[in-house]
Amino acid sequence: MEFRRISNLPPYVFTIINNLKVEARRAGADVIDLGFGNPDIPSPDIAVQKLTEAAQNPRNHRYSLSRGLPKLREAIAGYYKDTWDVDLDPELEITNTIGSKEGFSHLMWVLLEQGDAAIVPTPSYPIHMYGPLFAGADLRQVPIKGLSHPEARENFTENFFDSLHTAYDVGWPKPRVLVISFPHNPTGACVDLDFMQRVVDFCREREMIVVHDFAYADVGFDGVQPPSILQAEGAKEVAVEQYSMTKSFSMAGWRSAFMLGNAEVVQALVKLKSYLDYGMFQPVQIASTVTINEAADFPKEVCATYESRCDTLIDGLGRIGWDVPKPGGTMFVWAPIPEAYAEMDSVEFCSMVVNECDVALSPGVGFGPGGEGYARFALIENEKRIQQAIRNLRKGLTKLG
Numbered sequence: 001m002e003f004r005r006i007s008n009l010p011p012y013v014f015t016i017i018n019n020l021k022v023e024a025r026r027a028g029a030d031v032i033d034l035g036f037g038n039p040d041i042p043s044p045d046i047a048v049q050k051l052t053e054a055a056q057n058p059r060n061h062r063y064s065l066s067r068g069l070p071k072l073r074e075a076i077a078g079y080y081k082d083t084w085d086v087d088l089d090p091e092l093e094i095t096n097t098i099g100s101k102e103g104f105s106h107l108m109w110v111l112l113e114q115g116d117a118a119i120v121p122t123p124s125y126p127i128h129m130y131g132p133l134f135a136g137a138d139l140r141q142v143p144i145k146g147l148s149h150p151e152a153r154e155n156f157t158e159n160f161f162d163s164l165h166t167a168y169d170v171g172w173p174k175p176r177v178l179v180i181s182f183p184h185n186p187t188g189a190c191v192d193l194d195f196m197q198r199v200v201d202f203c204r205e206r207e208m209i210v211v212h213d214f215a216y217a218d219v220g221f222d223g224v225q226p227p228s229i230l231q232a233e234g235a236k237e238v239a240v241e242q243y244s245m246t247k248s249f250s251m252a253g254w255r256s257a258f259m260l261g262n263a264e265v266v267q268a269l270v271k272l273k274s275y276l277d278y279g280m281f282q283p284v285q286i287a288s289t290v291t292i293n294e295a296a297d298f299p300k301e302v303c304a305t306y307e308s309r310c311d312t313l314i315d316g317l318g319r320i321g322w323d324v325p326k327p328g329g330t331m332f333v334w335a336p337i338p339e340a341y342a343e344m345d346s347v348e349f350c351s352m353v354v355n356e357c358d359v360a361l362s363p364g365v366g367f368g369p370g371g372e373g374y375a376r377f378a379l380i381e382n383e384k385r386i387q388q389a390i391r392n393l394r395k396g397l398t399k400l401g
Contacts, residue, residue: 005134014035014036014362014363014366016347016351016363017035017347017350017351017354017360017361017362017363018035018036018360020351020354020355020360021033021035021354021360024354024355024358029358030358031354031358031359031360032358032359032360032381032385032386032388032389032392033360033378033380033381034359034360034361034377034378034379034380034381034386034389035350035360035361035362035376035378036362036378036380037185037331037332037378037380038252038378038380039246039247039250039252039331039380040380040381040382041250041302041305042250043249043250043251043254043291044249044250044251044291044295044298046287046290046291046294046295047249047251047254047287047288047290047291047295048287050283050286050287050290050291051283051284051286051287054282054283054286054287055283057283060281060282060283060286061282062282063278063279064278064279064280064281064282064285065096065278065279066095066096066270066273066274066276066277066278066279067095067096067270067273067274067279068094068095068096068258068279068280068285069096069282069285069286069289070090071289072096072285072286072288072289072292073090073091073094073095073096073258074090075288075289075292075293076088076090076094076243076258076260076292077089077090077094078292078293079292079296080228080230080243080260082296083217083218083225083228084227084228084230084231085231086228086230086231088230088260088261089263092263092266092267093236093260093261093262093263093266094258094259094260094266095258095259095266095267095269095270095273096256096257096258096279096280096285097242097257097258097259097269097273098255098257098277098279098280099244099246099255099256099257100213100215100242100244100246100257101127102255102257103242103257103258103259103269104127104128104131104211104213104242105127105131105134106269106272106273106276107131107211107240107259107265107269108131108132108134108135108137108177109134109135109272110265110268110269110272111135111176111177111209111211111265112132112135112136112137112176112177113135113136113137114136114137115136115137115138115173116135116136116137116138116173116175116176116177117137117138117139117140117171117173117174117175117176118132118137118138118139118140118175118176118177118178118179119140119141119142119164119167119168119175119177119178119179120132120139120140120141120142120179121141121142121143121144121160121179121180121181121184121370122141122142122143122144122367122368122369122370122371123144123186123187123364123367123368123370123371123374124144124179124181124185124367124368124370125181125185125186125213125215125367126366126367126368128179128181128213129141129368131179132177132179137177138173140167140168140171140175141167141368141369141370142160142163142164142167143159143163143370144156144160144184144187144189144370145159153325156189156191157191157195157198161198161202164178164202168206174206175208176208176209177208177209177210177211178199178202178203178208178209178210178211179210179211179213180199180210180211180212180213180229181212181213181214181215182195182212182214182226183216183219183220183226183327183328183329183330184330185215185216185330185332185367186330186332186334186362186364186367186371186374186376187327187334188326188327188328188329188330188332188333188334189327189328190220190224190226190327190328190329191226191227192227193227193231193232196212196227196228196229196231196232196235197232197233199229199232200229200232200233200234200235200237200238200239201234203238203239204234204237204238207238208238209238209239209240209262209265210229210238210239210240211239211240211241211242212228212229212239212240212241212242213241213242214226214228214229214241214242214243214244215242215244215246215247216247216329216330216331217243217248218247218248218299218300218302218303219247219248219299219302219303219306219329219330219331220303220328220329221303221307221310221326221327221328221329222307222328224328224329226329228241229241229261230260230261235261236261236262236263237262238262239261239262240259240260240261240262240265240266241259241260241261242257242258242259242260243257243258243260244256244257244258245257245288245291245292247302247331248298248299248302249291249292249295249298249299249302250298250302251288251291254284254287254288255280255284256280256284256285256288306330306331306379308383309379309381309382309383309386310326310327310333310379311326312383312386312387313333313377313379313386313389313390314326314333316386316387316389316390317335317390317393319390320390320393320394320397320400321338321400322335322338322393322397322400324336331378331379331380332376332377332378332379333376333377333379334364334374334376335374335375335376335377336373336374337349337364337373337374337375338397338399338400340397340399340400341397341399342373345363345365345372345373346363346364346365346366346371346372346373346374346375347363347365349363349375350362350363350375353375353393353396353397356396356397357389357392357393357395357396357397358392358396359389359392359393359396361375361376361377362375362376362378363375364376
């Protein structure tokens with residue numbers, strides 16, 4: 001039988017490293033996993049308490065609202081107002097989604113179909129590439145430089161918009177959707193509000209929809225608060241933004257996220273989802289509501305933890321001869337493959353690191369062709385384990401130094 005929607009998908013390269021990790025652990029190796037970005041920080045106590053309390057009430061065991069309880073939508077609207085001074089209508093401009101991947105994937109079904117086109121950066125979080133493809137659309141990829149050299153950072157904005165104009169102007173049909181995500185996974189790049197304004201202006205001039213995945217909204221380093229695209233003038237005419245509690249509130253398994261912004265787009269997603277699901281388990285919605293309202297400072301603790309781990313990792317890599325720039329945010333470090341190992345592609349290099357160093361990393365090519373030549377570290381281990389990983393890398397990467 002032919003499974004046409006998935007038959008052309010490439011092999012999921014992360015499984016190669018995962019399988020090597022599993023084999024090494026079965027052989028008794030203590031592999032330090034800095035690959036899969038699975039947050040290890042416990043969820044807020046208030047979230048667990050309220051979940052337990054709400055789950056004990058049988059009334060909460062029934063179907064809920066697909067678009068989210070009114071108080072949950074009011075809570076995230078209040079959080080946006082307090083954090084980014086963005087006003088949102090909880091009835092029309094916000095809907096709950098069962099995690100970011102679910103919301104994004106179904107949004108692509110709403111916005112795109114066969115014969116349409118979308119612009120997506122490369123490298124990128126994989127669903128940003130595959131979501132439009134699953135919807136049957138064509139993909140135009142805009143390169144995001146590795147940001148490993150000063151000139152790449154200095155010229156980031158102009159390079160991005162030059163590539164964006166080219167991606168729009170070349171080819172047919174003209175793209176209907178632009179997908180962006182800052183702070184950016186996997187590179188850790190951050191942008192300012194002026195950048196977001198230029199994105200909004202670009203899309204308004206071309207009647208495009210811009211989808212901003214704001215997964216790392218609260219994880220900006222060196223005191224930087226990443227901007228919401230909804231802060232830009234005219235943003236609600238063309239922009240929707242995905243906000244998730246996964247990283248900010250360390251609630252990964254809870255699958256609590258939101259689509260916010262342009263009312264027409266949000267309500268189109270609401271309509272589609274009304275056919276597909278009955279929303280999150282109501283106790284999760286109740287716990288999410290209370291957490292946003294009563295633990296609004298928790299994201300600052302999460303951010304501080306990731307930044308401390310980031311500094312520990314980058315300092316340690318520098319000491320062993322692997323120079324890596326500090327990201328602007330996220331829970332990742334995007335590292336160019338060391339010059340001494342430049343003959344290896346990212347899968348070969350990361351495979352070697354598992355086998356020789358007992359450290360698991362994500363190959364850059366897994367994030368699209370623009371990721372080749374890089375490896376991604378996930379900051380999902382405490383600082384002692386990160387320091388052990390550095391010692392393992394020093395021992396196993398014999399060409400460094």
